[in-house]
Amino acid sequence: MQLTGKQVLNAAPSKVWEKLMDTPTLARIVPGITKLEQTGENAYTSTIQIKMGPVNGSFSGNLQMQDITEPTNFTLKVQQNSKIGNANAAIKVDLIPLNGEQTEVAFDGDAKLSGLLAGMGQRVISGVANTLTKQFFSNLEKELAGSNTEKV
Amino acid sequence: MSTMNGMVGKSVKRVEDKRFVTGKGKYTDDIILPLQTYAYFVRSPYAHARIVNVDTGAAIDMPGVLAIYTGKDVEAINGVPCGWQVNFKNGDTMKEPKHPLLVADKVRHVGDAVAMVVAQTREQAKDAAQMVMVDYEELPVVVNAAEAVKPGAPQVHADVPNNICYDWELGNSKAEVDQAMLEAAHITSLEFVNQRMIANAIEPRSYNAFYDEANEKYTLYTSTQDPHLIRLLMSAFVLGIPEHKVRVIGPDVGGGFGSKGDHYAEEALLTWASQKVGRPIKWTAERSESFVSDAQGRDHVTKAEMGFDKEGKILALRVKTYANQGAYLGTFGPAVPTYLYGTLMQGLYTTPKINVDVTGVFTNTTVVDAYRGAGRPEATYLLERLIDLAALEMGMDPADIRFKNFVPPFDGTNQPGYQTQVALLYDSGNYEGVLRKGLSMLGYDDFRKKQQEATRNGKLLGVGFSTYIEACGLAPSAVAGALGARAGLYEMGQVRVQPTGKVTIYTGTHAHGQGHETTFAQVVADRLGIPMADIEIVHGDSDSMAFGMGTYGSRSLAVGGSAIVKSIDKVIEKGKKIAAHKLEANAGDMEFANGKFTVKGTDKSISFGDVALTAYVPHVYPADLEPGLDFTSFYDPTNFTYPFGCHIAVVEVDKETGKVELKRFIAVDDVGNIINPMIVEGQIHGGVAQGIGQALFEGAEFDSNGQLTNASYMDYCMPRADDLPMFETTNQVTPCPHNPLGAKGAGEAGTIGATPAVVNAVIDALWSGGHKVKDIRMPLTSERVWRAMQASVN
Numbered sequence: 001m002q003l004t005g006k007q008v009l010n011a012a013p014s015k016v017w018e019k020l021m022d023t024p025t026l027a028r029i030v031p032g033i034t035k036l037e038q039t040g041e042n043a044y045t046s047t048i049q050i051k052m053g054p055v056n057g058s059f060s061g062n063l064q065m066q067d068i069t070e071p072t073n074f075t076l077k078v079q080q081n082s083k084i085g086n087a088n089a090a091i092k093v094d095l096i097p098l099n100g101e102q103t104e105v106a107f108d109g110d111a112k113l114s115g116l117l118a119g120m121g122q123r124v125i126s127g128v129a130n131t132l133t134k135q136f137f138s139n140l141e142k143e144l145a146g147s148n149t150e151k152v
Numbered sequence: 153m154s155t156m157n158g159m160v161g162k163s164v165k166r167v168e169d170k171r172f173v174t175g176k177g178k179y180t181d182d183i184i185l186p187l188q189t190y191a192y193f194v195r196s197p198y199a200h201a202r203i204v205n206v207d208t209g210a211a212i213d214m215p216g217v218l219a220i221y222t223g224k225d226v227e228a229i230n231g232v233p234c235g236w237q238v239n240f241k242n243g244d245t246m247k248e249p250k251h252p253l254l255v256a257d258k259v260r261h262v263g264d265a266v267a268m269v270v271a272q273t274r275e276q277a278k279d280a281a282q283m284v285m286v287d288y289e290e291l292p293v294v295v296n297a298a299e300a301v302k303p304g305a306p307q308v309h310a311d312v313p314n315n316i317c318y319d320w321e322l323g324n325s326k327a328e329v330d331q332a333m334l335e336a337a338h339i340t341s342l343e344f345v346n347q348r349m350i351a352n353a354i355e356p357r358s359y360n361a362f363y364d365e366a367n368e369k370y371t372l373y374t375s376t377q378d379p380h381l382i383r384l385l386m387s388a389f390v391l392g393i394p395e396h397k398v399r400v401i402g403p404d405v406g407g408g409f410g411s412k413g414d415h416y417a418e419e420a421l422l423t424w425a426s427q428k429v430g431r432p433i434k435w436t437a438e439r440s441e442s443f444v445s446d447a448q449g450r451d452h453v454t455k456a457e458m459g460f461d462k463e464g465k466i467l468a469l470r471v472k473t474y475a476n477q478g479a480y481l482g483t484f485g486p487a488v489p490t491y492l493y494g495t496l497m498q499g500l501y502t503t504p505k506i507n508v509d510v511t512g513v514f515t516n517t518t519v520v521d522a523y524r525g526a527g528r529p530e531a532t533y534l535l536e537r538l539i540d541l542a543a544l545e546m547g548m549d550p551a552d553i554r555f556k557n558f559v560p561p562f563d564g565t566n567q568p569g570y571q572t573q574v575a576l577l578y579d580s581g582n583y584e585g586v587l588r589k590g591l592s593m594l595g596y597d598d599f600r601k602k603q604q605e606a607t608r609n610g611k612l613l614g615v616g617f618s619t620y621i622e623a624c625g626l627a628p629s630a631v632a633g634a635l636g637a638r639a640g641l642y643e644m645g646q647v648r649v650q651p652t653g654k655v656t657i658y659t660g661t662h663a664h665g666q667g668h669e670t671t672f673a674q675v676v677a678d679r680l681g682i683p684m685a686d687i688e689i690v691h692g693d694s695d696s697m698a699f700g701m702g703t704y705g706s707r708s709l710a711v712g713g714s715a716i717v718k719s720i721d722k723v724i725e726k727g728k729k730i731a732a733h734k735l736e737a738n739a740g741d742m743e744f745a746n747g748k749f750t751v752k753g754t755d756k757s758i759s760f761g762d763v764a765l766t767a768y769v770p771h772v773y774p775a776d777l778e779p780g781l782d783f784t785s786f787y788d789p790t791n792f793t794y795p796f797g798c799h800i801a802v803v804e805v806d807k808e809t810g811k812v813e814l815k816r817f818i819a820v821d822d823v824g825n826i827i828n829p830m831i832v833e834g835q836i837h838g839g840v841a842q843g844i845g846q847a848l849f850e851g852a853e854f855d856s857n858g859q860l861t862n863a864s865y866m867d868y869c870m871p872r873a874d875d876l877p878m879f880e881t882t883n884q885v886t887p888c889p890h891n892p893l894g895a896k897g898a899g900e901a902g903t904i905g906a907t908p909a910v911v912n913a914v915i916d917a918l919w920s921g922g923h924k925v926k927d928i929r930m931p932l933t934s935e936r937v938w939r940a941m942q943a944s945v946n
Contacts, residue, residue: 083282085197112857114262115197116440119863 017071029139085115163830180358192277196259199858201288216276223256236487246318251480260479263444297476317512332468336459348451355406362432378702405664410522449523451476482521492527498572536908564889590798614917618909624897625793626705642788645715649781651768653761660700661712681747706897718785797821799905810938824896839902847910
């Protein structure tokens with residue numbers, strides 16, 4: 001499954017980068033996340049609760065940031081297992097500065113699904129992924145706005 | 153055919169339906185045995201992966217868990233066997249890698265069973281199964297048969313180079329066909345996919361096994377099409393248990409469509425484990441398991457060419473098919489794309505040169521085996537698509553081109569059977585007859601006018617033809633044996649006349665929707681002149697009947713019914729001796745009609761019931777005759793039977809959306825003599841719906857990782873009543889000349905004929921609008937049809 005999209009955020013790339021690299025922030029903004037623990041440099045274990053129509057379950061596994069070039073891009077490797085199947089993904093994330101105070105976050109990757117998740121979820125899962133992505137960026141925007149407010 | 157009380161040919165309501173429609177049917181899952189336990193399977197989520205470790209530690213401590221078995225526990229046990237051997241062209245035996253009961257080393261398709269959990273309840277077994285931790289190391293995956301044979305493709309089995317199970321050919325030599333093609337004025341060529349189908353029987357697979365320690369005997373209840381075959385394969389080839397210590401019962405079964413003909417690993421595992429656990433173990437597939445673990449059907453990648461002279465006469469046919477066998481061989485797996493496919497390439501036509509070349513291939517997908525029609529629909533699809541397309545390409549009429557090429561009518565008695573280029577000898581046929589009948593029902597003369605009118609009005613109207621033949625009545629044992637069958641394909645029929653004249657019939661065939669209890673009773677009532685209410689048809693229990701080969705390949709009436717007729721003849725023969733003795737006449741002077749034995753030319757007679765009673769109370773009885781009136785016969789057919797017919801579809805295609813609307817469907821089927829027209833019509837209806845399903849709606853979609861992406865009814869589109877027009881069906885009767893009933897078989901006809909008719913109709917509709925599209929991949933969804941239209945020059 002192809003995971004592609006972009007979102008413009010009202011913050012400079014360095015601010016966005018800071019949030020994306022901060023474990024406590026991520027633990028707040030990733031939809032459905034119930035556990036996020038750092039296990040090494042840029043490596044985490046996580047538990048994420050996802051409900052998507054006929055397919056819902058608790059996913060646990062690893063998140064790993066690779067090929068990090070601050071503050072412009074990184075690759076997020078996701079390996080999540082659940083009773084309803086497993087998901088593996090590598091997603092390249094680019095932070096593109098727009099007119100100083102804005103950033104376009106673009107992501108592009110491929111997710112490999114298995115088990116029931118693949119057999120029953122394919123039709124709904126891209127919709128679910130879109131919803132989760134929207135939620136994520138909406139949460140991130142709030143975080144960014146919040147930190148801006150703090151500064152003021 | 154001789155009829156006595158007119159029971160044959162009547163649309164008697166199905167006697168079995170009373171229990172089915174009142175919810176009183178007894179299926180395997182309805183059977184709950186004392187101390188019943190339940191199994192759940194841990195299945196692979198990956199299509200190809202090495203098993204690094206299986207940790208059952210957490211699962212075994214879960215509540216209610218009695219045992220957990222993994223691949224390591226069954227490594228010493230044989231895998232499930234294949235019942236049909238196909239050889240390589242050079243004579244080498246096909247590659248037959250072990251199909252283990254549980255996988256120990258590496259999984260080869262999504263759904264491959266890794267462990268079995270046995271617990272007190274179904275829920276406990278399922279909960280515990282989810283705690284079995286399996287570490288997988290993913291391996292590269294190959295899904296497509298034509299890709300799997302290429303150098304460098306992932307290897308499904310280490311000892312099967314290039315994933316090739318066999319390469320096989322039939323018919324005339326390639327050189328002969330090539331030569332004939334050189335003389336062709338026109339060659340129609342088509343590269344296409346016959347997509348993979350999922351059987352989707354309404355009853356999921358279900359097994360219940362127990363071991364009786366006192367008698368050292370195993371019993372397996374199973375949702376199978378062939379209980380005796382399961383007993384033979386499981387006892388002798390898998391578990392090594394003496395066959396007489398195994399009883400296999402196939403109770404009511406809710407649809408098979410071929411997928412329940414296989415001997416499955418779960419059957420053997422449950423049977424084996426029931427002795428170890430010491431309690432009965434039951435397993436019923438969840439629907440999502442059925443999608444990935446039931447044997448699937450079709451899945452061919454084919455290139456076919458048909459050469460014609462300038463008059464439209466077929467000169468030669470060349471076929472190259474890559475047949476996907478799945479990850480392992482099913483029970484009949486290799487027979488389907490070879491001896492049930494290549495042998496049908498003559499179709500109804502006099503094609504003088506035919507070469508069929510098939511490569512059977514392993515891939516990381518679920519096992520492929522028989523699916524209603526099994527090989528014959530694939531052959532028919534190929535031929536009928538080619539001939540309709542040739543007519544379009546050559547500017548000929550699709551009916552005319554068929555009339556030009558049909559084998560002339562022959563009855564198999566006064567005229568000999570027709571010897572094909574591909575091993576078969578057709579028994580009897582009148583191929584022009586069914587097409588003429590179909591054209592008249594369609595009103596073909598008007599149709600082309602309507603089509604032109606539709607074109608003027610901006611509509612795309614199309615008609616598609618399919619004139620098919622199938623080889624049914626499986627099968628003459630000697631022929632089947634010569635073609636690689638590892639079993640005989642005769643059938644057993646026992647007629648047990650009870651002392652009161654009531655009759656119990658034991659058949660080795662197995663009904664799972666076909667209505668045997670009605671059709672067979674009609675045959676018996678007719679021949680013995682007794683009411684149907686006095687007859688019971690018993691099937692499906694290996695301890696009750698002498699033997700049986702089960703039901704598939706439209707064989708039950710033609711072969712199983714003929715075995716019953718043989719026994720009836722023996723009953724009458726003996727009855728005449730008993731009656732003659734009682735009436736003080738010669739047996740040779742006795743005749744039997746309407747339930748009475750009569751001395752010819754006199755009014756001296758004795759009823760069938762009195763003769764039965766005398767046989768069991770032999771006080772006044774011939775000295776040289778045994779008491780009793782009970783005969784068992786085996787009937788081995790001398791040939792296959794060859795039903796045929798003509799299916800016609802009329803469709804309208806929406807120009808803007810590509811949506812196909814099936815406007816009419818006409819089926820003229822010649823299935824030989826008909827015992828119960830209503831049951832035959834029902835079989836045709838079901839088959840046609842399934843055939844249309846393949847053309848327009850269904851198909852397994854694996855992604856490149858070997859994941860079945862439409863593994864539920866949300867995404868796998870089954871045909872529904874509101875997708876279909878009222879079917880217009882009729883019959884032509886050309887009796888089978890070589891069995892006593894003259895019956896040919898009707899179970900698969902609909903599925904065989906329907907698919908190409910529908911696709912041809914869509915292609916015809918597109919051509920009528922100037923879209924010269926040769927092929928659209930099935931199922932013909934709106935999207936695919938729309939894309940094909942966009943891609944073609946208008």
